[in-house]
Amino acid sequence: MSDTTAPKKSETREPLFHIAKREEIVWWKAWLIRAAAIIASLAACAAISRFLGGIDPSSFFRSMLSGAFGTTRRIWKLFYELAILLCISLAVTPAFKMRFWNIGAEGQALIGGLATAACMYYFGGRIPTPLLFVVMIAASILAGMIWAVIPAVFKAFWNTNETLFTLMMNYVAIQLVTFMINFWVTSGSGTLPPMSEYALPTIGNAWILNIIVISVLTVAVYIYLRFSKHGYELSVVGESENTALYVGINVKKVIIRTMLLSGALCGVTGLLLVGGTDHTISASTVGGRGFTAIMVSWLGRFNPIFMVLTSFLLAFLGAGANQISNDYKMNGSISDIITAVILFFVIGCEFFIQYRIAFRKHGKEEK
């Protein structure tokens, strides 16, 4: 910043280095920086666990890899976690591209899950199963859409702050789930027993259905954002609302339409979580993925295909870091520390991709 102001004296000392925005970076350079960041972060983590827990680096990496890939079940679980996180990240992406800060994905997915659970609870066994599935799908999508469209309408018509509004809607959803569980469960255990007989059908194992559905959604969202008129409109609204108005885009309509889509995708996440794998619901069914999704989306530059990689990274970190704390019977904080350090490097390296550091050149006078 300071070096852009004109020097007052001709004898101004040039700083040792200054930061400048990069014009363009070749793709392989960008990936080289990212790879270097990941290697550096792993080295930092190995060092930290060595000093905090006395874990030698080779067993540190072995633990981490075995947590993610150790058994067939773990590999399936990893890809399942990747898929669910990706699904909820796909949901927030159109809104983010529109510069609408939807941080309410947690609540939108949870309310979709609650709608699914309610259908299973009230209609299970009372209506034919295929019809039940249709009702579950419709109810979860509708519930997610309602939860998302409320802040969108307020934003479109009264320009309320969507960040706060969507955030607060999360807490309403969480409390509603807690309330409904207490309403349904009278035994005092505070947990709703699994309703597995009304769950969505499984193909092969419990995870494949979710993985297939989400793969299809990923491609669909990619096409929607990249090639559809809607996708173009929402990115124009994101770049500049005035431009959008000038070219005749109905901004209110775009905001509401995009958030309906966001909410619907969150609803699907809730459906897959409750109807597909968990067969029950609790306040922690979504488990913070609604917030992690924000990072996935940003790190993936709002590109659904890149987001597959960032979801993979986060799912891998979750499984691997937890394995380290379990293997060494250490406090759960160690896995949080490891995850945080790696994310710090990964997010931090984006800075070096966007900007370059120019060092003072010796023996050369500034003009």
Added chain:
Amino acid sequence: MLKKVLSTVLALATVLTLCVAFASCEKKGTENLKVGFIFLHDDTSTYDKNFMNGAKEAQQALGLKDDQIIFKYPVEEGKACYDAAADLVDQGCTIVFADSFGHEEWMIKAAKEFPNVQFCHATGVKAHTEKLDNYHNAFASIYEGRYLAGIAAGLKLNEMIAAGKFTAEEAVIGYVGAFPYAEVVSGYTSFFLGARSVCPTATMLVDFTNSWYSVDAERDVAETLISKGAKLISQHADSMGAPSVCEAKNVPNVFYNGDTIATCPNTYLIASRINWAPYFEYMINCVKDGKAIDTDWTGTIATGSVVVEVLNEKVAAAGTKEALEKATADLKAGTLHVFDTKTFTVDGKEVTTYLADVDDYGDFKGETEVIKDGYFHESEYRSAPYFDLRIDGITDLSAK
């Protein structure tokens, strides 16, 4: 480009899986007994830490290696519990243990899927009705420990009365409960009966936080109880909320699941705790010897499952140690019964018959007669507590 990255990642993943799989194959031949433990939280929760310490104690006692005892935490009360159990089976565990009430449904699901693995669950209620060969419940008669802690509390009240700090009628005990369930009711009633056995004028105020672990709620309830005249505080909740209030206000405190003598040296009196090591040793030995594990196992003071933590001599009244030794001996000998029907009344009357809800089908209807030979037979027909009588002398503040 992207395809290349993806295929590289996938190829790497496959290679690593194979490596790990081969590595674990080598280990299997040398040792076949592995025990998996599922905990709700990590060791910051006193409840889970108590189980972890029990597991480590059993490991030492039986001379098991570190890699024969596998921990999984934090594991939520839901599908995560089933996943954790299945993962432990994949790792070669022949016994899987889970520590929280809400894990039960998922442990049963896993037990049905893996009939060759023994599933043991603490605090659960369904083993005796599910009738699976490989699913078992366990608990301990912690009411005995609470009764003993109650004796120490009653003697402390007597000492304060004698010192003129308050009158005999003002000897009020405050109790911070988690939820108004049988487990908690059984706990505070036994504690109260212990106190009243030595301090006949003692009464008790109880309130609930509706959470097993909430520092703020437990602190608030403790403060309310003290403001309503409680002269001593005890609890059935898992945080340090209440003890910290007691230390600040100089009110004697009886803790649970560990001692607070280091952090509350001036007010910590005594604590009771379930020691899980005897059960863990029992279940591991059963599998080692090819014997069946009890469907419903209740640890007692005699099995070493119910223990009283260190008595703080600085706070305790004179003669407490001797009184505790005598009561312990009487409990072990079976001459003293905590829920002796002559020692309490409900609505002014002695209880001579009571049907408890032992078979937990969610109907809340009692079906088992639990009063025989002049006392309430707690934890005998099922390991998890079912004493839920509201006796005279205890006021439930949440009921108002």
